[in-house]
Amino acid sequence: xxxxxxxxxxxxxxxxxxxxxxxxxxxxxxxxxxxxxxxxxxxxxxxxxxxxxxxxxxxxxxxxxxxxxxxxxxxxxxxxxxxxxxxxxxxxxxxxxxxxxxxxxxxxxxxxxxxxxxxxxxxxxxxxxxxxxxxxxxxxxxxxxxxxxxxxxxxxxxxxxxxxxxxxxxxxxxxxxxxxxxxxxxxxxxxxxxxxxxxxxxxxxxxxxxxxxxxxxxxxxxxxxxxxxxxxxxxxxxxxxxxxxxxxxxxxxxxxxxxxxxxxxxxxxxxxxxxxxxxxxxxxxxxxxxxxxxx
Amino acid sequence: xxxxxxxxxxxxxxxxxxxxxxxxxxxxxxxxxxxxxxxxxxxxxxxxxxxxxxxxxxxxxxxxxxxxxxxxxxxxxxxxxxxxxxxxxxxxxxxxxxxxxxxxxxxxxxxxxxxxxxxxxxxxxxxxxxxxxxxxxxxxxxxxxxxxxxxxxxxxxxxxxxxxxxxxxxxxxxxxxxxxxxxxxxxxxxxxxxxxxxxxxxxxxxxxxxxxxxxxxxxxxxxxxxxxxxxxxxxxxxxxxxxxxxxxxxxxxxxxxxxxxxxxxxxxxxxxxxxxxxxxxxxxxxxxxxxxxxxxxxxxxxxxxxxxxxxxxxxxxxxxxxxxxxxxxxxxxxxxxxxxxxxxxxxxxxxxxxxxxxxxxxxxxxxxxxxxxxxxxxxxxxxxxxxxxxxxx
Numbered sequence: 117x118x119x120x121x122x123x124x125x126x127x128x129x130x131x132x133x134x135x136x137x138x139x140x141x142x143x144x145x146x147x148x149x150x151x152x153x154x155x156x157x158x159x160x161x162x163x164x165x166x167x168x169x170x171x172x173x174x175x176x177x178x179x180x181x182x183x184x185x186x187x188x189x190x191x192x193x194x195x196x197x198x199x200x201x202x203x204x205x206x207x208x209x210x211x212x213x214x215x216x217x218x219x220x221x222x223x224x225x226x227x228x229x230x231x232x233x234x235x236x237x238x239x240x241x242x243x244x245x246x247x248x249x250x251x252x253x254x255x256x257x258x259x260x261x262x263x264x265x266x267x268x269x270x271x272x273x274x275x276x277x278x279x280x281x282x283x284x285x286x287x288x289x290x291x292x293x294x295x296x297x298x299x300x301x302x303x304x305x306x307x308x309x310x311x312x313x314x315x316x317x318x319x320x321x322x323x324x325x326x327x328x329x330x331x332x333x334x335x336x337x338x339x340x341x342x343x344x345x346x347x348x349x350x351x352x353x354x355x356x357x358x359x360x361x362x363x364x365x366x367x368x369x370x371x372x373x374x375x376x377x378x379x380x381x382x383x384x385x386x387x388x389x390x391x392x393x394x395x396x397x398x399x400x401x402x403x404x405x406x407x408x409x410x411x
Numbered sequence: 412x413x414x415x416x417x418x419x420x421x422x423x424x425x426x427x428x429x430x431x432x433x434x435x436x437x438x439x440x441x442x443x444x445x446x447x448x449x450x451x452x453x454x455x456x457x458x459x460x461x462x463x464x465x466x467x468x469x470x471x472x473x474x475x476x477x478x479x480x481x482x483x484x485x486x487x488x489x490x491x492x493x494x495x496x497x498x499x500x501x502x503x504x505x506x507x508x509x510x511x512x513x514x515x516x517x518x519x520x521x522x523x524x525x526x527x528x529x530x531x532x533x534x535x536x537x538x539x540x541x542x543x544x545x546x547x548x549x550x551x552x553x554x555x556x557x558x559x560x561x562x563x564x565x566x567x568x569x570x571x572x573x574x575x576x577x578x579x580x581x582x583x584x585x586x587x588x589x590x591x592x593x594x595x596x597x598x599x600x601x602x603x604x605x606x607x608x609x610x611x612x613x614x615x616x617x618x619x620x621x622x623x624x625x626x627x628x629x630x631x632x633x634x635x636x637x638x639x640x641x642x643x644x645x646x647x648x649x650x651x652x653x654x655x656x657x658x659x660x661x662x663x664x665x666x667x668x669x670x671x672x673x674x675x676x677x678x679x680x681x682x683x684x685x686x687x688x689x690x691x692x693x694x695x696x697x698x699x700x701x702x703x704x705x706x707x708x709x710x711x712x713x714x715x716x717x718x719x720x721x722x723x724x725x726x727x728x729x730x731x732x733x734x735x736x737x738x739x740x741x742x743x744x745x746x747x748x749x750x751x752x753x754x755x756x757x758x759x760x761x762x763x764x765x766x767x768x769x770x771x772x773x774x775x776x777x778x779x780x781x782x783x784x785x786x787x788x789x790x791x792x793x794x795x796x797x798x799x800x801x802x803x804x
Binding site for chain 2: 228229231232271272273277295336339340341342343
């Protein structure tokens with residue numbers, strides 16, 4: 117039902133934006149089906165063909181009509197046509213995922229470098245963990261405006277060490293040290309190798325999402341101890357935890373997802389299924405164990 | 412042709428080896444380092460995070476370096492090969508070449524040596540100051556095996572080749588450019604190779620050597636920088652002329668200016684023996700007492716086996732103060748732990764530095780002294796290492 121509401125919204129928004137529906141769709145029914153299926157794909161519902169079958173065989177025509185009208189009204193009431201439609205439109209169909217990431221120390225698996233990421237060993241709250249949601253084909257068609265984030269090379273380390281961005285965002289590498297550095301990634305999807313003289317900068321655009329599992333690892337060929345990771349997502353539902361280990365993912369479309377938590381420096385990985393309910397906040401507190409939560 | 416080594420000769424050498432002296436080391440207390448860890452750690456300022464597989468100075472409490480803090484550096488990558496097919500060839504100008512398996516070497520008496528192994532580039536920049544470790548290596552003595560080969564009297568040099576190979580380009584960009592695939596190699600004089608404490612090692616700290624650290628067989632040269640300790644050793648060759656491989660003749664060559672009257676003459680020398688060096692590993696503090704902070708420091712000193720006689724520590728522009736050297740465990744080629752009670756310091760930022768003095772009275776130089784200031788290459792970075800820290804009231 118929520119999908120029908122969204123489809124109605126998209127149709128109206130599409131027309132209002134000046135798009136020639138007739139040229140872009142074989143007919144109204146086809147356009148309707150395409151919009152419907154896009155929403156279905158996004159929300160991780162049945163496949164496109166299954167959705168078409170549902171449309172054709174639906175017996176709840178009256179309910180659909182009501183929802184279509186409601187969706188049209190919603191779309192007309194918006195001030196920003198086409199801008200971030202998924203987040204702004206579906207206020208009633210989104211939820212929040214928030215919580216904390218902590219590290220469970222185990223004497224059998226000592227993590228001596230944990231002191232860089234855990235301020236209070238008693239709570240184990242973990243900084244620099246990447247928290248994201250995923251589901252098959254998850255993408256946000258929200259006309260994301262690319263932004264630029266800075267990764268500096270200072271005191272012979274990449275700062276920040278772990279970065280998470282949207283596909284299409286730019287990373288501006290700096291060298292604030294008094295030594296020549298380099299930025300390099302040998303990822304098969306996207307590679308570069310650039311020498312960074314003192315005071316120089318270099319910008320790269322990451323167009324291909326890596327997801328949570330395979331971040332782009334950045335090295336300096338001159339200083340093997342230097343390492344950074346850049347996670348690239350196709351959607352906005354991700355975050356790098358600050359020193360208190362907290363995260364909050366807002367405007368998550370209702371549905372079932374895989375919550376993915378990765379800490380590349382600690383070689384920690386956690387996956388769990390979550391159910392996001394519209395209008396609700398899901399609290400998730402994750403305690404990573406060095407033995408079980410590993411890649 | 413495979414010929415088993417002479418067991419009698421090997422056993423004789425064993426009697427002269429360091430095994431007996433090392434037995435007690437395995438039981439020696441390491442509480443000194445742990446005691447020095449008392450109090451709250453005061454992190455150094457402007458220091459990069461310690462990466463994996465590197466010595467973690469601030470938390471070190473073990474005389475023998477744990478496996479996950481042992482560095483590995485290689486120039487031709489980590490080679491992949493089947494240990495079952497492994498053979499160590501010994502040839503060149505010898506009457507009786509040998510081909511030995513790991514089992515052949517393990518059948519010989521096992522000798523051990525505890526030694527500090529430092530990468531020759533360690534300390535060359537702030538991001539590379541923890542490529543050093545201290546381990547007990549176990550294996551067969553090299554000298555008796557070489558002697559059995561019947562060394563030609565004309566031999567002057569012994570070359571050690573690894574399994575790792577790579578294409579090298581000579582005279583790049585010229586008409587005479589030459590590309591050749593070569594194995595990694597390092598050489599030393601026959602006299603150095605015949606020292607009684609070199610090992611063909613297959614164990615580290617009682618465990619098989621990790622592949623990244625040179626398994627199945629690694630040459631161990633106590634007192635020499637890491638590059639001489641050839642990993643994945645596959646061939647030993649006797650020669651009557653100098654070996655000039657890249658990492659012997661072009662890289663790992665220290666270029667240093669030496670004063671000759673008013674003139675500075677630059678001299679190139681091979682990186683071989685470990686230089687005298689010390690570092691402050693960590694600073695710890697106690698709660699503030701009447702606006703002053705009780706502070707202790709803990710550190711490490713090492714050299715090529717000459718012997719550490721003294722370590723002194725200095726805070727800011729204060730006087731050099733003698734540190735307490737850990738009495739045990741000690742071993743000729745292994746590092747020495749030291750600690751010092753610095754008394755009560757004022758809150759705020761401070762600089763701490765140490766200097767080692769060896770048995771011959773040589774003092775670890777500062778970065779401003781000629782032997783460091785006129786050194787144009789980054790290898791052998793053994794200057795004093797000042798570190799900054801800040802005390803909160």
